Amino acid sequence: MxxxxxxxxxxxxxxxxxxxxxxxxxxxxxxxxxxxxxxxxxxxxxxxxxxxxxxxxxxxxxxxxxxxxxxxxxxxxxxxxxxxxxxxxxxxxxLEEQINELDEVTVGRVLTGNLLSDVKNVEGDPPINFYDVGIPGYTGKIATQSERRMNEATTGSNGQKLKWYSPLTGSIPLNPILNAISGRTKQLKNQVKLEEKDELMQSIKGRLSKDFFVSNPLDEALKMDFFYFCADDENFIKRCKNQTDFNILTFLRMKYNQYLENLNKPTD
The missing domain is CATH 2.60.40.4130 (Immunoglobulin-like)
Structure with a gap:
């Protein structure tokens, strides 16, 4: 027993x-x-x-x-x-599906379902794009102002080109050379990089901050400063651009520990 x-x-x-x-x-x-x-x-x-x-x-x-x-x-x-x-x-x-219901809003004329009747009641002309008139058009990402300026500085395609003529090579744009010597090209590249970092940081903040701070508490007044701290990391774009949420959250957690260490350091 x-x-x-x-x-x-x-x-x-x-x-x-x-x-x-x-x-x-x-x-x-x-x-x-x-x-x-x-x-x-x-x-x-x-x-x-x-x-x-x-x-x-x-x-x-x-x-x-x-x-x-x-x-x-x-x-x-x-x-x-x-x-x-x-x-x-x-x-x-x-888990239950998240359904966001919107109030019913009626815009413009109410359609009856009768095609002939509805066509007569619709006002306005359909929009015309470059496909309709048979000309080529750009459908990619619209360049930012800084990206356009950098393109002008490096290619000389700004409408007011300075050219140097050589009988051997022909005309050569002087703008890329002058901008490189003056440092303007480097300045514009840094500006484009800063804008890319800020856009990526804002995207991560909007998507992941709510869930991240559930398990990593931080005073509300410090949250924005924390994301700027993350964006200042030299590997920020490499670690977060085109990465999975898991990889991004892992990076944020690593920066979170560093951020707390900095906060707790005694000031002189």
Whole structure:
């Protein structure tokens, strides 16, 4: 009888120790819409990950940790880790689709569904683009003012070209040479780079700041300063441009630790 009681006690203690330690659980998110790149945040332990294209994820947890699931397409959901999740090391979550309903607005004339009648009631001429008149047109990204200025400085295509004529090479634009000597080209390149950094930073801030600060708390007055701190990193564009949310969040977490260290440094 004593041996049985000792065995039960040892099993109980072993289970309690296991529950008190951090374990890696594997989970899966189910939803009617896309389940890839859903943010899985351990709010208690301040760790995070994202789901893969099948909705699967893995994250370290302890008993009673709060796990937050968040994405643009689904409603946020919080789950508290219990004993069964720790024991079986699994977690399955179903998220509801986020539906943003807008008030009904009637613009212009109301169409009846009768094609002949509706055509007669529609006013205005259809827009004409370069395809309609058979001429080529540019459909790529519109260059910024700084990018246009840099192009002019490096190619001389600004409508007022200075040229040097050589009987061997013909006409050569002088603008690129003069701008390079004066330092204007370098200045314009730096301006384009700064604009690229700022645009990328604002995009990351708009998409990820809410979820990031759930597990990495920071005073509201310091949040904007933190993102400028991240953008000042020489590897900011390399680490964040065209990268997955997981890679960007990992970079932000690294910069977050550096930012806190700077805040806590004693001032002279």
């Amino acid at each position: 004593l041996k049985i009681n000792c065995f039960v006690i040892l099993v109980f203690v072993g289970v309690q120790i296991n529950f008190s330690q951090s374990v890696h659980i594997k989970g899966k998110v189910e939803s009617n819409v896309d389940v890839e790149n859903i943010h899985v945040i351990n709010k208690t332990a301040q760790t995070f990950t994202i789901t893969n294209r099948k909705g699967a994820f893995e994250i370290p947890v302890s008993l009673h940790d709060t796990i937050v699931f968040s994405s643009i397409q689904q409603k946020s959901k919080s789950v508290i880790i219990d004993e069964s999740m720790i024991l079986f090391k699994t977690l399955r979550v179903t």
